[in-house]
Amino acid sequence: MPFRNYFLFLLLFACSGLGAQADSLGEWRTLQSYRFGTYVTESENSIIYTTGKALFYLDKEDLSITRLAREDGLAEARVRLIRYHEPTETLIIVYENSVIDLLRNGRFSTLRQIDNFNFSGDKQIYDMFFGDDNIVYLAAGYGLSALSLEDETFMFTTFTGVRVEGTAIHDGFIYAATEEGVYRAQSQNVNLNDFGNWNLMGAEFGLPGDYESTAMNVYKNKLYFGVDKDVYRLDGSVATLFFDTDDTRDWRLQFLSVGPELLLAGYRCTDDNCNNRQLMLLTEEGVERRIFGECIINTNYVIEDETGRIWFGENEDTPRIRYLDDRNDGDCNEIEYSGPLNDDNYRLLHDGKALWVAPSVMDDNFSAQFNFGGAFRFENDEWAFYNRENNVVFRGPDGETGGDDDVAAIIDVHYDHVNDRHWFCSAFEGVVLWDEETETGTLFDETNSSLRLSPDAGPGRVRVTGAVTDEQGFTYFANGLSADGNFLSVRSPDGEWAALGGDCGVNEAILIEIDEAGYIWVAHSTNAGSGITVTDPMGTPLDPSDDRCRRITANNSELPNNNVRSITTDLDGNVWVGTSQGIALFECGDRVFDTEICTGRLPIVEADDFGGFLLETEEIRSITVDGGNRKWIGTSGGAYLLSSDGEEQLLFFDQGNSPLLDNIVRDIAINPTNGVVYFGTELGIISYREGVTSARETTFASELVIFPNPVEPAYSGPISINGLARDARIKITDLSGKLVDEGTATGGQYVWSGNDYNGRRVTTGVYLVFASSNGRFGLTNGNSEVGKIVFIR
Numbered sequence: 001m002p003f004r005n006y007f008l009f010l011l012l013f014a015c016s017g018l019g020a021q022a023d024s025l026g027e028w029r030t031l032q033s034y035r036f037g038t039y040v041t042e043s044e045n046s047i048i049y050t051t052g053k054a055l056f057y058l059d060k061e062d063l064s065i066t067r068l069a070r071e072d073g074l075a076e077a078r079v080r081l082i083r084y085h086e087p088t089e090t091l092i093i094v095y096e097n098s099v100i101d102l103l104r105n106g107r108f109s110t111l112r113q114i115d116n117f118n119f120s121g122d123k124q125i126y127d128m129f130f131g132d133d134n135i136v137y138l139a140a141g142y143g144l145s146a147l148s149l150e151d152e153t154f155m156f157t158t159f160t161g162v163r164v165e166g167t168a169i170h171d172g173f174i175y176a177a178t179e180e181g182v183y184r185a186q187s188q189n190v191n192l193n194d195f196g197n198w199n200l201m202g203a204e205f206g207l208p209g210d211y212e213s214t215a216m217n218v219y220k221n222k223l224y225f226g227v228d229k230d231v232y233r234l235d236g237s238v239a240t241l242f243f244d245t246d247d248t249r250d251w252r253l254q255f256l257s258v259g260p261e262l263l264l265a266g267y268r269c270t271d272d273n274c275n276n277r278q279l280m281l282l283t284e285e286g287v288e289r290r291i292f293g294e295c296i297i298n299t300n301y302v303i304e305d306e307t308g309r310i311w312f313g314e315n316e317d318t319p320r321i322r323y324l325d326d327r328n329d330g331d332c333n334e335i336e337y338s339g340p341l342n343d344d345n346y347r348l349l350h351d352g353k354a355l356w357v358a359p360s361v362m363d364d365n366f367s368a369q370f371n372f373g374g375a376f377r378f379e380n381d382e383w384a385f386y387n388r389e390n391n392v393v394f395r396g397p398d399g400e401t402g403g404d405d406d407v408a409a410i411i412d413v414h415y416d417h418v419n420d421r422h423w424f425c426s427a428f429e430g431v432v433l434w435d436e437e438t439e440t441g442t443l444f445d446e447t448n449s450s451l452r453l454s455p456d457a458g459p460g461r462v463r464v465t466g467a468v469t470d471e472q473g474f475t476y477f478a479n480g481l482s483a484d485g486n487f488l489s490v491r492s493p494d495g496e497w498a499a500l501g502g503d504c505g506v507n508e509a510i511l512i513e514i515d516e517a518g519y520i521w522v523a524h525s526t527n528a529g530s531g532i533t534v535t536d537p538m539g540t541p542l543d544p545s546d547d548r549c550r551r552i553t554a555n556n557s558e559l560p561n562n563n564v565r566s567i568t569t570d571l572d573g574n575v576w577v578g579t580s581q582g583i584a585l586f587e588c589g590d591r592v593f594d595t596e597i598c599t600g601r602l603p604i605v606e607a608d609d610f611g612g613f614l615l616e617t618e619e620i621r622s623i624t625v626d627g628g629n630r631k632w633i634g635t636s637g638g639a640y641l642l643s644s645d646g647e648e649q650l651l652f653f654d655q656g657n658s659p660l661l662d663n664i665v666r667d668i669a670i671n672p673t674n675g676v677v678y679f680g681t682e683l684g685i686i687s688y689r690e691g692v693t694s695a696r697e698t699t700f701a702s703e704l705v706i707f708p709n710p711v712e713p714a715y716s717g718p719i720s721i722n723g724l725a726r727d728a729r730i731k732i733t734d735l736s737g738k739l740v741d742e743g744t745a746t747g748g749q750y751v752w753s754g755n756d757y758n759g760r761r762v763t764t765g766v767y768l769v770f771a772s773s774n775g776r777f778g779l780t781n782g783n784s785e786v787g788k789i790v791f792i793r
Contacts, residue, residue, distance in 0.1 A: 026717070028071035028659045030054060031355075031378060032684035033339045037321055039301050040313035041084045041091075047303075047311055048091065049321070050079040053343060053661065053683045055093070058321070058335075060305065065337050070659035070686065075101050075110040077661045077683050081301075083128045085136065088149045092136065098123045102152065109152055114138075114145065122163060127215070127255075131169040139167040143195070144176055156192045166216040166256070170223040170234070177213035182225055205239045207232070217256040219263040220284050226253040231265055231282070243282060249274065259304025262288070262327065266302055281310075281327055288327070295322045295332035316342055340376050340383055343684035344369070347466075348669035351415040351422070354379035355669060355678055357685070360409040360427065366510055366525060368409040368427030375410050375424045375434075386424075386439070393432055393441035404460070407432060407443060414467035416475055419493055423467045423475065430462040431477060450489045450497035454481035468514040474541045476500075476520050480509035487522065487533075488512075490541045498542040504533050504549035511566070516573035517590040529562030532577065534592050550593050558600040559584045560613075566622045570644070571629040578620025578633070582613055585646065603646040614646050624668040627726075627747025628692045632677060634665030639679055641690070653679075653688070661686050674722065675749060692747040704769060704787035711754065711791045716761070719789060721750045725773035732789075733768050740767065754791070764793040 034056050037049025046057040046066075055068040070077060076095040083092045093101040098114040114123055122141025129137045134149040143160035144167055147153075166177035174187045176198070185198040203209055207227060216225035223234040224242065229251045231243040243265065245251050250271045257264040265280040277299045279291040291310075296302075298315035305311065310324040319342065321335040344359040357376035361369045374387025374394055388394035388401045396403035412425040424432040430445030445462045446453050454463035462479070469475045473493035480487060486499035487509040501522075508524040515521060518537065524530035531553035538546045554561050559579060566578035575586040577600070588598035603614040615633065622634035629644040638654030653660045662681035669678045675692045678685055705722040708715055721730065724745040732741040732752060740756040750771075756762055769787040 027689045028686060029689075030067075030069040030071060030659070030661065030684065030686045031340065031678070032069065032661075032686075033316075033319070033342050034065065034067060034337045035319040035321075035339055035341065036316055037313050038315060039079075039081045040303050040311050041082050042303055042305055042311075043084045043089070043091070044086065047305065048082060048084060049313065050082050050093075051343075052079055052316065053077060055079065055082065055091075056337075060307075063335060070661055073108045075099055075108065077655060080125065081128070083130075083136075085130055085134070085149060088134050090149055092128065094125045094128075096124070098125050098140070100125075100147075102149065111147075111152065113154055114140070117142070119159070126163070126165045127167060129166075129168050129217070137167045137169065137174070139164040139176065144174075144192075146192075158192055158195050158198070160195050160198075165214045166225070168216045168218050168223060168225075170218050175216060175223065175225070177216045177225055179212040179214075181207070181211050182213045182216070201239070205234070205237060207239050214253050215256045215265075217258050217263070219256075219258045222284075224256055224263060226256070229253055229267070231256070231280075243280060243287060249276075251278070255301055257302055257304070260306050261308065262304050264302050264304060264310075266299060279310075291324075295324055297322075338383060340378075340685070341373055341385055344371070344373065345680040345685055346666055347412045348667045348678055348680045348685070349413045349415055350669040350671045350678065351417075352672050355671070355685075356413040356415070356422070357680070358410045358413045358425070360411045361666075362411055362427070362510075368411050370408055370428070372406060372408050373410070374407070375413050386434070386441075391439070391441065393443055405429065412464075412466045414469070414475075416467075416469040416473070418469055418471065418473035419475075423477075425464040425466055425477070427463050427465060428457065428461045431464045431467065444491075444497075449491070450486075450499040451477065451479050452482035452484055452486055452489075452499065454479070455483055456481040465510055466512040468512050468520070470514055470518050470541075472541075474537075476512060476514070476541075478509035478512040478522055481507060487524075488520065488535060490537070492542060496542055498544060500537070500541075500544045500547060501533070501535060501549070502544070503547070504535065504551070506530060506533055506551065510564075513567040513569060513575070515569045515575050515592070517592070519592055521567050521575060523564035523567055525562075525564050529564070529580075531559060531562040532564055532567070536593065548593055550595070552600075556595065556599070557584070557586075558602050560602065560616065565620055566634075568623040568625060570625045570631070572644075576623045576631065576646075578623050580619045582616035582618065583620055583623070583633075583646070605647055605649065614642075615640065621665060622667045624670055626670050626677075626690070626692045627672060627675065627749065628745075629747070630692065632668045632670065634668045634679065636664050638663050639665045639668065651690075659686065675720075675747075692749045704771065704785055706769070706787055706789055709789055711789065713793055716754075719752045719754055721745075721752065721769055721771070721787065722748055723785075724748045724750060724771050725783065728771045728773050731770045733770070734762075735766055735768070745771070752789075761793075762791055764791055766790055 032054050038052045039050050041048050048057050057066040076099050078096040080096050081094050089104050091103040100111040102109040124141045125138050127139040136147050138145045141163045143158040145157045146155040162178045162180050164176045168175045173184045176183045182201045183198040190197050211227045214226045229245045232239045233242040251267040252270050254266045254268050263282040267278045269276040277296045279296050281289040298318045299312050301313040303311050308327050312322045323333050324330045345357050346361045347358040349356040355378040359373040372388050377384045388406045394407040396405035407426050407429045409427040410424050411427050414423040422434040432441045432443050434441045451462050454461050457463040463481050464477050465480050466478045475491050477489045479489050485507050486502040487507050488500035491497050506524050509522050510525045511523045513521045520535040522533050534550045536548040560581040561579050563580035568576050577584045584600045585603050586600045592598050605614050618635040624632040631642040633640040641651035654663050661683040664682045665679050667680040677688045677690050728745040730750045733739050741752050767789045771785045773783040
């Protein structure tokens with residue numbers, strides 16, 4: 001074989017066993033649900049859905065899925081509707097704020113003109129209509145706009161003073177459907193910007209004197225439009241009743257969709273407590289079929305493809321893709337794709353093997369969302385769900401689903417690393433001890449544990465909002481609103497229980513943390529704020545008689561206020577407390593109960609030559625410590641990465657500068673093995689490969705994990721070295737021993753730019769990594785490790 005190919009073969013052989021190539025540092029990945037689609041359109045080869053937060057394409061033949069999310073270039077995170085324009089092969093994506101993305105030839109063009117209107121009213125876009133010359137007409141809350149897809153400019157905008165819910169071009173006129181009726185104007189030779197040139201269609205067209213119109217479209221060269229809940233057709237200058245709902249219930253015409261053969265009229269019931277939908281399949285002759293209760297559940301929009309299949313766009317609470325394969329008598333088909341059941345999340349946990357999600361959200365009043373989603377697990381790119389639909393432990397005493405005692409509102413998942421088990425905390429029904437290996441569990445509530453009923457949470461409720469485990473394997477539970485004031489319960493490794501905290505004088509419990517000394521920190525956030533209680537079990541967790549309590553508030557400490565939102569203990573044993581107005585740091589160790597010494601402090605950050613208290617204007621929803629003792633902060637305005645002492649801002653992510661799904665970051669979890677950071681936001685979960693892993697104090701993993709390895713010619717990014725001892729010293733040399741880089745690990749990771757000391761990319765060859773926890777690089781030293789990196793240029 002040629003010399004160069006033989007040399008590359010040797011390099012690849014030398015690299016074997018160093019670990020598979022992994023994803024690049026700095027890579028984002030959404031973990032959103034693709035089990036439903038709120039709006040649907042089609043291209044020549046695909047059925048295209050939006051979940052309201054992302055998009056996906058279904059191949060029309062094999063129904064395989066291709067995803068499109070924020071990290072792929074979507075300008076915004078909340079999608080309202082989508083429509084595919086076949087002549088220009090353009091997917092039009094309209095967001096809730098009326099920003100528009102045009103996606104064609106794999107490239108995005110983002111139009112922000114409507115969002116930037118100097119107009120304080122309703123800017124939302126409700127419908128689109130495709131006219132001639134590749135012009136799309138937009139029906140909006142402010143009126144109408146015409147957008148040229150060829151040069152991506154707006155041709156006119158009409159401010160109507162009334163919301164326009166549908167529009168169409170037909171027979172030389174432009175039409176607008178409004179709550180006042182249908183307006184129209186000549187489409188040519190008229191100043192369409194001036195709404196005074198538009199006329200309301202009334203009795204002279206055979207229409208009622210007072211009516212509203214909510215949808216319109218052109219079908220078989222005729223204009224069809226809603227008149228109240230009926231459908232009319234315009235023949236010349238006469239509007240005639242085409243379809244009469246003939247139903248006493250209060251139906252609202254949601255849409256008129258045109259397919260190759262059918263006009264599809266979608267209705268929603270608006271009577272009190274009525275959420276029914278119905279779909280009328282209409283032809284030029286009239287009604288062909290009514291679909292009610294089958295396939296159509298919470299439908300927003302429907303299309304007919306060229307084969308006659310009917311595809312439904314449905315709300316998020318209908319986690320299936322549904323379609324009819326025959327418009328006349330076909331069965332309702334359901335497609336289920338992988339992903340979380342939905343995008344709800346409140347607290348996240350990574351146990352080193354899997355990401356766990358507690359999906360029940362607590363609102364600003366600390367009331368939990370009442371749902372039965374259970375707990376989610378993400379491992380090896382697969383999602384699993386544990387709830388009453390697939391596991392008996394989540395069902396009531398009778399073992400049947402649907403009872404009042406079914407386990408609802410899982411708001412926290414805790415991993416007991418001592419006893420290797422998980423706990424699912426319910427805001428209503430106690431706590432589930434989960435055996436991951438057998439996928440079975442045991443429910444603990446007021447009947448079989450020291451957990452107390454929480455009457456203020458509702459009759460029969462047992463409110464558990466979090467759990468922590470000490471180094472002896474005792475697990476403590478926050479039992480908020482307990483009937484007798486014992487806001488804590490503890491379970492021993494042997495299964496004994498005891499109630500604690502009854503003498504502390506407070507009863508709320510929203511979150512719980514344990515510090516290095518074994519003290520239990522509980523936040524009592526209410527609307528007014530109640531600060532923190534620290535409890536000392538005094539080495540006898542099951543005996544509350546010798547426990548100590550200390551109340552920490554803004555009056556007796558440096559807490560910015562009493563509205564505590566998050567607590568965590570870092571690798572140095574310091575306790576970081578996040579409030580609705582910044583962070584307080586308690587560096588007290590085992591002297592927490594010394595009220596004169598342990599008052600905390602407000603960390604100061606230097607920025608632009610001015611010092612200020614750390615994130616003092618931010619609501620600190622979560623604080624997570626990575627393997628380098630750095631602090632990841634989730635706030636209501638984005639996510640921050642701070643240095644270990646909090647005095648330097650290393651990274652900041654929000655929707656404006658990153659693919660972060662939403663600026664409200666509820667929780668952050670970190671995979672200690674590979675350093676992937678997971679952000680739980682209001683719109684779902686997204687991960688970021690930052691790469692700092694957890695580390696042992698003085699020893700290394702069994703082998704260093706280096707990626708990418710080999711470094712291919714097309715790759716120009718950094719190289720990550722993991723499996724290091726904490727703060728290990730690193731030297732990288734070529735095979736001749738020439739030093740090309742050196743430094744200190746962050747946590748269990750070191751990142752090399754791939755450049756030498758002169759800033760030049762290194763050449764093809766094998767490079768040696770020498771890592772030591774004590775500065776000595778002897779190969780026989782037990783605290784040292786050697787790795788290899790192959791570069792191919």
